[in-house]
């Protein structure tokens with residue numbers, strides 16, 4: 001633990017310098033991999049660290065809290081290992097929990113910026129937190145092409161929120177509430193094809209961009225089986241790391257892995273949306 005009454009900073013990449021000298025603080029962050037944007041966060045942080053193999057788990061808290069920091073560091077290790085085995089190596093050398101004074105839930109390359117109240121809700125450790133960690137694979141190292149549809153939120157929701165529920169035996173409840181949200185929020189006037197999803201702005205965009213996309217991945221997994229599903233996403237990750245990935249790249253990875261023509265499946269869910277008079281359940 002390192003308590004500081006001087007401001008220090010967090011950015012993406014690895015920390016190369018972390019030094020207090022003559023009443024000033026010096027930080028150096030090095031990000032050798034391609035990056036879409038540069039983020040710098042500064043505050044009077046208390047810093048915590050835990051090495052996990054070649055990666056360092058970090059916590060930057062605005063108020064010292066050893067017990068909470070340790071929970072986050074050990075949970076980082078647990079999910080980092082789970083996703084490394086499932087998808088391939090974590091793409092950065094650190095992952096930091098950074099406490100924000102605004103109640104945000106953002107995932108940046110190699111760190112997450114979460115609000116002071118949010119990080120103190122116990123359920124966040126196994127809901128928003130693995131979700132933001134997984135964004136390092138989906139969105140923060142395989143980038144999203146917003147012109148052809150944001151696949152990353154639905155996939156991250158499916159492989160974090162849904163997977164954690166599934167591991168705890170509540171996968172069916174999770175899927176049912178996803179379908180309920182879609183049925184409640186979406187009709188012919190608010191539905192849109194997955195290729196038009198950019199980000200969540202209201203109930204219908206959340207129900208389609210996160211919910212419907214998750215269910216499409218669930219159907220795809222049923223169609224190809226668990227092993228092919230995971231191997232296809234390993235391939236998609238390998239082929240598109242530090243580059244833009246599209247729905248088409250996901251389809252290609254699945255086709256190359258399974259040797260199946262999946263164009264009809266992808267076309268159907270990627271382009272279709274409710275026509276006037278159609279009931280929402282017909283689409284899911």
Ligand SMILES: [Zn+2]
Nearest residue numbers: 131135153156
């Ligand atoms: Zn997300």
